[in-house]
Amino acid sequence: MPSSQVGLLKVHKHQLVGRIERALDAGQYALGAFFDIQGAFDNTPLLSVKQALAERDVILAVRQWISAMITQRTVSVGVGQNTIQVDVLSGLPQGGGLSPTLWSLVADSLLYWLTKQGVFALGFADDGLILIVGRVLHTMCEIMHRLLEGVEKWCTARDLSVNPIKTILMLFTRKYKPDVISPIYFYNKLLELSTQVKYLGVILDPKLN
Secondary structure: OOHHHHHHHHHHHHHHHHHHHHHHHOOOEEEEEEEEEOOHHHHOOHHHHHHHHHHOOOOHHHHHHHHHHHHOOEEEEEEOOEEEEEEOOOOOOOOOOOHHHHHHHHHHHHHHHHHHOOOEEEEEOOEEEEEEEEOOHHHHHHHHHHHHHHHHHHHHHOOOOEOHHHOEEEEEOOOOOOOOOOOOEEOOEEOOEOOOEEEOOEEEOOOOO
16 A cells, blocks of 8 residues: 555544544544445446546546546456457446546545535545534434435435445444434435444444543
């Protein structure tokens, strides 16, 4: 992993843990949803890449070059004397030096929307995080449900998806008897509270022990 990415990982971990610690020290709840976008690099459609590049005013010649690089690809598979060759219709080149940047540009619109809702959001590669801090758990759950609906709509608009089974919901609190959490659904699946989550290599529990 390049040193720049290692540095970014450390910053993300520090930001996340720091926000949770401050919430717990203040007697607040911190409700986090950890999710990953399925096959982000494999399934990202060209249209989403074009839209992301246009939103950042990338010059037309560069946008056209990137479009050609993504679309003018073929995959060949040989078995014995038989060879099958197909055109690649979506996804970013595996191992391509530009692929992580292109995906980051696409995913940035989701993080931007989440941040505009007044919550803390992080993204690294295909991993995402939403963290809500507050004192009224019922209201926090309603906000989280609405935000996850927004994530689902964002993915649907880009022919992407999140596996709700792999989505982790965690309530960080030091209260001996926390309030009862309201139901939160994601892709029509009820999310259950977890007692442990591993995010960007860091294992977290509800009390940050």
